[in-house]
Amino acid sequence: MTNENEPLVLRADRADGLTTLTLNRPGQFNSLSKAMLTALQAELDRIAADESRRVVVIAGAGKAFCAGHDLKEMRGNHEKAFMQALFRQCGELMLTIQRMPQPVIARVQGIATAAGCQLVSMCDLAVAADVAKFAVSGINVGLFCSTPAVGLARNLGRKAALEMLLTGEFIDALEAQRRGLVNRVVPADALEAEVDRLAATILAKSAVAIRAGKGMFYKQLEMDIGQAYDYAAEVMACNMMSEDAAEGIDAFMQKRAPAYVGR
Known part of the structure; x- marks a missing residue:
């Protein structure tokens, strides 16, 4: 006890x-x-x-x-x-x-x-x-x-x-x-x-992507499918502008492990 x-x-x-x-x-x-x-x-x-x-x-x-x-x-x-x-x-x-x-x-x-x-x-x-x-x-x-x-x-x-x-x-x-x-x-x-x-x-994943993704996932569940796609597209576009996304894609193309900066 x-x-x-x-x-x-x-x-x-x-x-x-x-x-x-x-x-x-x-x-x-x-x-x-x-x-x-x-x-x-x-x-x-x-x-x-x-x-x-x-x-x-x-x-x-x-x-x-x-x-x-x-x-x-x-x-x-x-x-x-x-x-x-x-x-x-x-x-x-x-x-x-x-x-x-x-x-x-x-x-x-x-x-x-x-x-x-x-x-x-x-x-x-x-x-x-x-x-x-x-x-x-x-x-x-x-x-x-x-x-x-x-x-x-x-x-x-x-x-x-x-x-x-x-x-x-x-x-x-x-x-x-x-x-x-x-x-x-x-x-x-x-x-x-x-x-x-x-x-x-x-x-091991990007903190930026995880934060954005969790918030997006729950928010889009409450929308109709058209609104959900519009919202998800905006979130993904913003995510693509992050340093982590650039680093992750470069690392993938260069066949190395990414070094995420978390911004």
Whole structure:
């Protein structure tokens, strides 16, 4: 169980630009209390403003990745205003993950339920241990997982998302991969190494292209196809004017590794 003096979110920065944020309430299965949401939001805001941070990993301490909202806290504050503020705060956190320039990878070692499953769905990429399980289980206690449904519906097909939401049943990691919730599934003892490999592949690319590309990807999803092509063409033209694009193309033609400058 976490010592009360320990931070709710552990941060580890590496020299290569990778930052790992670990949810640190293992005794409560890393549930998203208001304090946990506040701590995670603060770290993500700091990272988003720091160009030296290139990739973010969100992990969980202990057996669970994240069991969703803190039900004990919710029952102890049974007022509509509290619930509205809590779900708005959680929604803002999820949008921060999508809007920040760095790719965010979920490293899922255990169960991810309700808002924990939502957290996985809102990360840009996700790697899961083969023992991990996923559910949006609010329906089992009389609560439809409406806010988790937003991220889930944008990862899975409608029928697959609704099956999870209406039944509350768990799916295993391989099924989550088949449905599009996670990218890769590996044995538990290979999880950290697989996340490192994925992060290293991204870290080797142009920071300029990654920042522009992530923002473009999500923005164009909300447009009709004509607007999306117009917007994507403008982003790509601007990207082509960067020093990194010039260096990358020259390196390709000269058959050498690029030396990106990050501008």
